[in-house]
Amino acid sequence: MVESQCVIQAQDGLAVVTLPADVDIASSRRLCGELGFALSSASTVIVDMTASTSCHSSGVRILLLAYEQAAATGVELRLVVRSAGVLRTLARAGTDWLLPVYPSLEDALGTESNGVHVPRPRPPANPAPADPAGAADASRVR
Secondary structure, three states: OOOOOOEEEEEOOEEEEEOOOEEOHHHHHHHHHHHHHHHHHOOEEEEEEOOOOEEOHHHHHHHHHHHHHHHHHOOEEEEEEOOHHHHHHHHHHOOOOOOOEEOOHHHHHOOOOOOOOOOOOOOOOOOOOOOOOOOOHHHOOO
């Protein structure tokens, strides 16, 4: 079995944490430590999920905890995600509107910021569908 691992590259206040193809429970444990270290030693942390094709809910939880730590300490946290499956997982958890997501590492590296990420407003819930022809009337007794 090949062990997956997180890789950190740090330079000039920027840390890039590269995640494995499968962010599962085992890699999430390592991710927690790696992200904690990166967040304590950099002003901008990029989580590179370019190679990631799946992300377990434990990985999403670690990303949310990292977001909270980053927000509390003034560190900017950015995600790089290409996989439609990972994007869907993030959307289901509601993190896609909270964390800035970039399509490539180059885009994430090229973004200038003041170090503060303001989350996009959460989209409104889908309104209830229109009442199909007379469905409300069907409940009335005639």
